[in-house]
Amino acid sequence: MRELAEAMQQFVTARGLNELEGSTATVLPGVRFFRASRGNARQPLTYQSGIIIMGQGHKIIHMGEQQMAYGPGSYLVVGVPLPLECEAFSDGGEPILGLAVDVDLQQLHAMVAQLFPQGQPLTGCSAIECGLSSVALSDALNQACLRLLQALQNDVEAAILGPGLLQEILYRVLTGPNAHVLLELVRHDSHYARIARVLGRMHRDYAAALTVEALASDAHMSVSSFHRAFRQVTRVSPLQYMKQIRLNRARELIQQQGRGIAEAAVLVGYNSASQFSREYKRHFQNNPRGDQR
Structure with a gap:
């Protein structure tokens, strides 16, 4: 190669x-x-x-x-x-x-329809297998x-x-x-596809005050079923996932755009700059000031 x-x-x-x-x-x-x-x-x-x-x-x-x-x-x-x-x-x-x-996704659906015409069953997999494959x-x-x-x-x-x-x-x-x-992803009613759609919302609205109950409702699942399926797909809880999205985005704002720590914290949905700094340091093993330009 x-x-x-x-x-x-x-x-x-x-x-x-x-x-x-x-x-x-x-x-x-x-x-x-x-x-x-x-x-x-x-x-x-x-x-x-x-x-x-x-x-x-x-x-x-x-x-x-x-x-x-x-x-x-x-x-x-x-x-x-x-x-x-x-x-x-x-x-x-x-x-x-x-x-x-x-x-x-539109091209994916169209191509799958050609590869599996007239409702032929798609090859399934467990939620854990589906997230990542090499x-x-x-x-x-x-x-x-x-x-x-x-x-x-x-x-x-x-x-x-x-x-x-x-x-x-x-x-x-x-x-x-x-x-x-x-x-x-094409299996609309599978737990995996439902979690995938919820993840799309979480990445779009990461600064909003999203609750587990609201996300479970979006997935048309009970809170307990949603929590279990979410962890199977992502290996973390919904709240942990949201925290990681916010912190990763904040690091981009600080490192690449030169935003201040307090500003970055607000932009990703934190109300407390001190809490943001603590969680940032815990996640990246580095104080946010160390990532400033």
Whole structure:
């Protein structure tokens, strides 16, 4: 899979991203590119839903007592945004390179309807299996990714060829061994799909005073059933999940936008700056003042 790393480095050079530390949007909506010159120790973050392809370097995801490694030659499918802890490693001193592709739900539903016509049953999975899955990169998916990276180097080529290449990548995943992660999102009445819709609201309205009772009502579930299903999918409680969303967003506001601590606290829904600082330090093992520019 060395050719994928080379294609990513060519994209970096073509787009002048040799100094990039972190992720950046590409000219194609829903596609982001990641680069880091070095690895990082285990730290909390939220993995957004989508398809993640590593070209260089590798990562270890920690989910409670479970671990999952992925790197070149494998790809990751994330069904719903998940609060995790992640370690990143640079191989041979080379920068870490990766590509993340969002999954368009409308396109997903349309493609699943073609793949499973006339009500054919979808392959199910448990809630725990569905949240996250890593498998080997097939040659067909690898070739599609190479063509996408080539197209992303040119705005016109990306605009014309990009949508079709994204459709092919989604197709390759849906016909691959970890298709269940995305298929379960289409099962409208499954607990997994209901929790996925609630997570969408939580990420949109993270600063609002959302209650577990209101979220359970949105999912058309009892509070006890909702709480149990939520923990199965995300491995944390609804309140813990909301706290992690707010703290991760606050860190972005402080580090990337230069917002003050008190301002960031208010923007993510905290009424008490002191409580915010305590929970921030507990979550990131670092005082928020240490993350200010």
